[in-house]
Amino acid sequence: xxxxxxxxxxxxxxxxxxxxxxxxxxxxxxxxxxxxxxxxxxxxxxxxxxxxxxxxxxxxxxxxxxxxxxxxxxxxxxxxxxxxxxxxxxxxxxxxxxxxxxxxxxxxxxxxxxxxx
Numbered sequence: 001x002x003x004x005x006x007x008x009x010x011x012x013x014x015x016x017x018x019x020x021x022x023x024x025x026x027x028x029x030x031x032x033x034x035x036x037x038x039x040x041x042x043x044x045x046x047x048x049x050x051x052x053x054x055x056x057x058x059x060x061x062x063x064x065x066x067x068x069x070x071x072x073x074x075x076x077x078x079x080x081x082x083x084x085x086x087x088x089x090x091x092x093x094x095x096x097x098x099x100x101x102x103x104x105x106x107x108x109x110x111x112x113x114x115x116x117x
Contacts, residue, residue: 004086004087
């Protein structure tokens with residue numbers, strides 16, 4: 001059994017529109033540094049907002065369907081960022097950044113569980 005409890009699958013949780021022009025399941029997976037291949041697929045050019053008539057086309061894309069299938073049915077394959085922000089046993093409804101804080105270089109400086117390897 002996995003400890004992964006992805007908030008992005010909960011009703012009422014809004015996706016994130018990021019500066020690259022993409023919509024992502026959450027803001028925590030945005031960024032270039034050490035991007036997981038499973039996350040990288042969500043940054044395909046065909047998934048940019050300005051390349052789609054309707055954002056529903058993005059949400060129903062093969063890339064999004066595969067990503068959520070992995071989170072729900074194969075959580076052990078989830079990216080490290082997903083496990084870090086939505087995978088802790090003690091995760092509650094508070095903002096993950098209040099319990100785990102990292103600098104842009106990945107240096108851990110907060111309280112909570114350090115999910116890095």
